[in-house]
Amino acid sequence: MSGATARVVSARESARDLVLEVEELETDFYTQEGVVHAVRRVSLEVERGQRVGIVGESGSGKSALALSIVGLIEPPGRIVGGTVRLNGRDISRYSDRQLQRIRGREVSLIFQDPMTALDPVKTIGDQIVEVIRQHRPMRRAAARREAVRLLQDVEVPYAERRLDNYPHQYSGGMRQRVMIAIALANTPDLIIADEPTTALDVTTQAQVLDLLERLVTERSTAVLLITHNLGIVAEFCNRVFVMYAGRVVERASVERLFAVQAHPYSEALLRCVPRPDQLERGPLPTIPGAPPNLAHLPPGCPFEPRCPVGHGVELCVTTVPPPVLVANSGDPVLAECHFAGERYR
Amino acid sequence: MWLDRVEKTFELGGRGLLHRQRQTLRAVDGVSLDVRRGETVGLVGESGCGKSTLARCVLQLTRPTAGRVVFDGIDLTTLSNAALRPLRRRMQIVFQDPYASLDPRMTVLSIVEEPLVIHGMGDRRQRAQTAAKFLELVGIPKVQMSRKPHEFSGGQRQRIGVARALVLQPELVILDEPISALDVSIQAQVLNLLRDLRTELSLTYLFIVHDLAIAEYFCDRVAVLYLGAVVELADREAIFRRPLHPYTVSLLSAVPIPDPASKPRRKRIVLPGEVSSNGTTRTGCRFRPRCPVGRDRELCAAEEPKLIEHAPGQWAACHFPGELAPASQAPW
Numbered sequence A: 001m002s003g004a005t006a007r008v009v010s011a012r013e014s015a016r017d018l019v020l021e022v023e024e025l026e027t028d029f030y031t032q033e034g035v036v037h038a039v040r041r042v043s044l045e046v047e048r049g050q051r052v053g054i055v056g057e058s059g060s061g062k063s064a065l066a067l068s069i070v071g072l073i074e075p076p077g078r079i080v081g082g083t084v085r086l087n088g089r090d091i092s093r094y095s096d097r098q099l100q101r102i103r104g105r106e107v108s109l110i111f112q113d114p115m116t117a118l119d120p121v122k123t124i125g126d127q128i129v130e131v132i133r134q135h136r137p138m139r140r141a142a143a144r145r146e147a148v149r150l151l152q153d154v155e156v157p158y159a160e161r162r163l164d165n166y167p168h169q170y171s172g173g174m175r176q177r178v179m180i181a182i183a184l185a186n187t188p189d190l191i192i193a194d195e196p197t198t199a200l201d202v203t204t205q206a207q208v209l210d211l212l213e214r215l216v217t218e219r220s221t222a223v224l225l226i227t228h229n230l231g232i233v234a235e236f237c238n239r240v241f242v243m244y245a246g247r248v249v250e251r252a253s254v255e256r257l258f259a260v261q262a263h264p265y266s267e268a269l270l271r272c273v274p275r276p277d278q279l280e281r282g283p284l285p286t287i288p289g290a291p292p293n294l295a296h297l298p299p300g301c302p303f304e305p306r307c308p309v310g311h312g313v314e315l316c317v318t319t320v321p322p323p324v325l326v327a328n329s330g331d332p333v334l335a336e337c338h339f340a341g342e343r344y345r
Numbered sequence B: 001m002w003l004d005r006v007e008k009t010f011e012l013g014g015r016g017l018l019h020r021q022r023q024t025l026r027a028v029d030g031v032s033l034d035v036r037r038g039e040t041v042g043l044v045g046e047s048g049c050g051k052s053t054l055a056r057c058v059l060q061l062t063r064p065t066a067g068r069v070v071f072d073g074i075d076l077t078t079l080s081n082a083a084l085r086p087l088r089r090r091m092q093i094v095f096q097d098p099y100a101s102l103d104p105r106m107t108v109l110s111i112v113e114e115p116l117v118i119h120g121m122g123d124r125r126q127r128a129q130t131a132a133k134f135l136e137l138v139g140i141p142k143v144q145m146s147r148k149p150h151e152f153s154g155g156q157r158q159r160i161g162v163a164r165a166l167v168l169q170p171e172l173v174i175l176d177e178p179i180s181a182l183d184v185s186i187q188a189q190v191l192n193l194l195r196d197l198r199t200e201l202s203l204t205y206l207f208i209v210h211d212l213a214i215a216e217y218f219c220d221r222v223a224v225l226y227l228g229a230v231v232e233l234a235d236r237e238a239i240f241r242r243p244l245h246p247y248t249v250s251l252l253s254a255v256p257i258p259d260p261a262s263k264p265r266r267k268r269i270v271l272p273g274e275v276s277s278n279g280t281t282r283t284g285c286r287f288r289p290r291c292p293v294g295r296d297r298e299l300c301a302a303e304e305p306k307l308i309e310h311a312p313g314q315w316a317a318c319h320f321p322g323e324l325a326p327a328s329q330a331p332w
Helices: A004-014 A062-068 A095-102 A124-134 A138-152 A171-183 A202-219 A230-236 A254-259 A264-271 A314-320 A340-345 B051-058 B081-088 B108-118 B124-135 B153-168 B184-200 B212-218 B234-240 B248-255 B260-265 B299-302
Strands: A018-033 A032-048 A051-055 A077-086 A106-110 A190-194 A223-229 A241-245 A247-253 A324-327 A333-337 B002-011 B023-036 B040-044 B067-073 B091-094 B173-178 B205-206 B222-224 B229-235 B310-311 B314-316
Touching: A018 A062, A018 A202, A018 A223, A032 A062, A032 A077, A051 A062, A051 A264, A051 B091, A062 A077, A062 A124, A062 A190, A062 A223, A095 B081, A138 A171, A171 A190, A171 A202, A171 B108, A190 B222, A202 A223, A202 B248, A223 A230, A223 B184, A230 A254, A230 B260, A230 B314, A241 A254, A241 A264, A247 A254, A247 B184, A247 B212, A254 B260, A324 A340, A333 A340, B023 B051, B023 B067, B023 B229, B040 B051, B040 B212, B051 B205, B067 B260, B091 B153, B108 B124, B108 B153, B124 B153, B153 B184, B184 B212, B222 B234, B222 B248, B229 B234, B229 B248
Parallel strands: A051 A223, A051 A241, A106 A190, A190 A223, B040 B205, B040 B222, B091 B173, B173 B205
Antiparallel strands: A018 A032, A018 A077, A241 A247, A247 A333, A324 A333, B002 B023, B002 B067, B222 B229, B229 B314, B310 B314
16 A cells, blocks of 8 residues: 555544454465465455445455454365455454354355355254354353244244244345344354355345345444345445455445446446446446456556556556545545546546 | 246156155246247246246156147147157257367268258258358357367357357247356356347347346346246346336335446345245145235135236236235336
8 A cells, every 4th residue: 555545544544443454365275277366465444334336257365364353264175375364353363263253143155055054954944043052141041042032033934833944945145134143143343244145136135125224224343244135235234345356446435436436347347237226228237358367467557457547558558556535525436447537637 | 939838847746755745836837828930938037946947848768747839839748759859850949058068079061961951951052051041140259160169269169059049040949048057248148149030040048148138128028937937927127117016116126226326226035044945735825935915915825826917918826916016116
């Protein structure tokens, strides 16, 4: 981060209640094709109760970032640098055991496919009770009552009866509700949700997102929502991080990002989604080419080969753009583009 | 092509003492639909609404239990597999998963050649030429044609799937969620390709899609399916601007719009419950259990509404069409 922006940002930090602070986080995957730099020195913060969307296409590093934050990267992946502070404590050097105590209590995860996260041979009730008792000294019967209350909270009908069902007896939407119940069981400060509604139909998705929004608002839980769906970000989040090639290339409030994009990639990404409220039928704008190979990154800006602004521009070809603070006034926008300042004017 | 009261039922449950009572699932429940030459008809609906089963019925990949599928004046349901063969050449399908639908051991050139071999068209040299021509048409350069599918990206693989479907120069192409496995920037590329090919080769598309924004963007007419039946059918402008069926209205209101400014203006209709399975015991309207309009109405409980033309070209199966207003003003 350049000196000036670092000072502005740190001056703001002191006044904020930060749940999560990630600094220079770096994760590599060691594959046959070489070292894939999935997360490249990413820094970010999440305030209490904030709902942050991380958007990007497959391979942009958004899921690797989420897993790195909670220390769930598995070989051939490895976190090679950076720090993660949760509620002010550095958890990046924690052992698996220490991390386990934090996961579920201070930070919870919701994945795309609840079927892989739920144990198929245990009843839903047993699984919720287990999570509750892992972090709170509670008798089984009391934990069971708590589980019923949680299932009612996530609007599972006939909660008491359905507690003794197995995951396969739940529909996809209901399973995702159970995942939310489990994630909220110990009222964590942060929920990391990785494409939580991607496998669901639109009407079910709307139900689940409305529910999640209500519950996290009631509890001031911060959410880091990873998604490729810009519509969901617009409706659910208040901040957005746009990821490209392992970096957060633009960060802004939702209102700002959808109005003006400082980074050409953000602009291109927004433009190639057909807007349901616009009945135009011309060809859709596309982004030429494909994302770069994270094992062999170009020396300059990773978006340069596809960029309508900087393609072939010497500065973009040779030099990695530093983050530029293009707007402040209480609603800062940071973008990693040599032309961000110019574009934003 | 037109469909006349097409039905497909599946028997559920095994045999034996424990399963004395067989249940029947009505996956496709009397669908009538016409597809005109050169147009793109979208089939939208949520999982389990029968849209994929219907597509398989059209191609006779699964035989409908009742009804007729008429293609160019011929009722396909009466034909034997052998008699179907020459007609199959004129109807092709592009599948959703570009990873699973291409044989990993074949080169992409031979993958695209294969339909020509099966239908005994041309000699070896001509086939290779035709296949190469179609691969080029979808944007796969010559130098890459001897590669295997795993060497291509998802978007390129879907292009190869498109080339394979088109190489026989069909008239009707069924697109079964051809882009839902792809990233947005790649989706746009493939959609543009499909649009160009439609004009160039004067194709007729039956486009199965769950993303309503894409349906609106790409289709001329749209059929909304719920539990195996068409509940609304109209041109895209009517469906998206003046929907009549409460299910269409709710479905549209559930789509997240990439515009935070629109959120306060929108009214989302959250449907209670979930799509239930379609047994044989139901009476009345299939949407009634979840319907914000007819849930407590006697007529809806007693009588199944017929698909009726309520406005020119706009058909809806509802006793109270238009009663549930779409979200106020924009964006839909």
